[in-house]
Amino acid sequence: MSTHVAATLATPRAPLTLTTVETPAPAADEVLVRVRAVAINPVDWIIQGASRIIYRWLRTPAVLGSDVAGEVVAVGEAVTRFRVGQRVFGLATGTDRARDPLREGAFQEYSTLLERLTAPTPDDLTDEQAAVFPLGLSTAACALFQPQHLGLRMPGGPASVVPPEVVVVWGGSTSVGMNAVQLARAAGYTVVSTASAENAEAVRALGAEAVVDHRSASAVADLVAAVDGRPVAGAVALGAGSTDACLDVLSQTGGTRLAMASTPVSLASLVGRRHLFPAMLPVFTRIGLATVRSTLRARRRGIRTGFVWGSSLRDDEMGPRLWGEVVPQMLADGSLRPAPAPLVVGEGLGAVQGGLDRQRAGVSAQKVVVRL
Incomplete structure (x- = not known):
């Protein structure tokens, strides 16, 4: 053996x-x-x-x-x-x-x-x-292309629509966000995103048309201005607080789909504790209440939401297409870095x-x- x-x-x-x-x-x-x-x-x-x-x-x-x-x-x-x-x-x-x-x-x-x-x-x-x-790319693809999330066309599909649709990526300098920007651009969408001032240029270099500072009090308004009246295909929410911010952007731009890839409250403080109990109780209470509140807000505004599981493409037709066709082609033509x-x-x-x-x-x- x-x-x-x-x-x-x-x-x-x-x-x-x-x-x-x-x-x-x-x-x-x-x-x-x-x-x-x-x-x-x-x-x-x-x-x-x-x-x-x-x-x-x-x-x-x-x-x-x-x-x-x-x-x-x-x-x-x-x-x-x-x-x-x-x-x-x-x-x-x-x-x-x-x-x-x-x-x-x-x-x-x-x-x-x-x-x-x-x-x-x-x-x-x-x-x-x-x-x-692997995981960042797969999670971004699930958020963008799976029918239960944004349901966008994949790279290599039909030519882009006119006028171009906009994808909002809140958290563009995260691992998932950087891959989402590249995948959405390769599929023919315009991307507007958020990042810190230190990372904004890196996100632009990957294909985002506009990058606003997520820490700014005017971040939502700045993203709405960047959309500039164009149709919004949906939004991807990455990072604590991103869900509510994306709901505000979508409600002001007419977008109706939101893919959520982060918990509303970070688990870092919980994981670092010596004992899970009873420290987990207030953390998960806050997560539960924030999720319910955001879900109700989305329903009132006619926005469809869903949590993204990055490895779920293992069991659908998108996984083989992404890894067998899209990723090799994008690496070959330089559209994926x-x-x-x-x-x-x-x-x-x-x-x-x-x-x-x-x-x-x-x-x-x-x-x-x-x-x-």
Whole structure:
């Protein structure tokens, strides 16, 4: 039996520890990847610190992580797009319900990826750059293109409409936001967004027509002015407070669809506490009340809302199209660039826990990456 090393969550809320696990053979629709770089997302430290109440289905020991880049070392019998030795990057979904976190988690030397959620890494991208894509890109695509969210046409579809429709991205310098700006632009939409003054130019460089300061008291009015009477295809809300702000923008511009990809209250303070109980009670009460209030506001204004689950494309037709067609084509023509920029914080699986802590402490317009 072949084995490898994984950074494992042995029990809920425990620090990651290095353990030896069995190296799996890929299933028919999977590739086995030697992992060379992983990126870290807020959901990783949320799962580590609060899986008992948020990811109640997750059983430990588990391997966390969603963002993988490396090279293929084995392919399943039904795989046609990849070969052994090929560099790839993809979305690991091991922490999802009914998945296997020991086979499919990112934070280990070898991980299995579904062929339909994997793309070839171009020669001009490093593994560290490729690793910033998977979850942010997938979440942005779900928000923009899934019918239950904005339902926009995907890049490569019919020509853009005239007059051009506008997509509002609140939180354009986040990982999801930077990918949403690029995907929406590639699909032929005009994008207006928010970011801090420090990150505004980076968001414009990705294709946003206008970027306003989200900290400004006039941010909503500034976005409405940037829309300038054009039809609004919808909005993507990223970050605490973004939902209500987007509802205000949509109600003033005639938009009727809102995709929400963030909780209304940050979980960072809860995850950092020594004990979840009773600290979780006021936090989740605030989240629940804020969600109900926003939902009622949306209904009164005729705005359709929904929370985005970034890995849900695994089970719909959009996933294979995004990863098999759209992403390779956009990388080839230069309309998709790795964003945010990778912030390499260490090397080896022993550095992953430090990477989680660094991400939770806060980064701006960067993606925490560990090189393996």
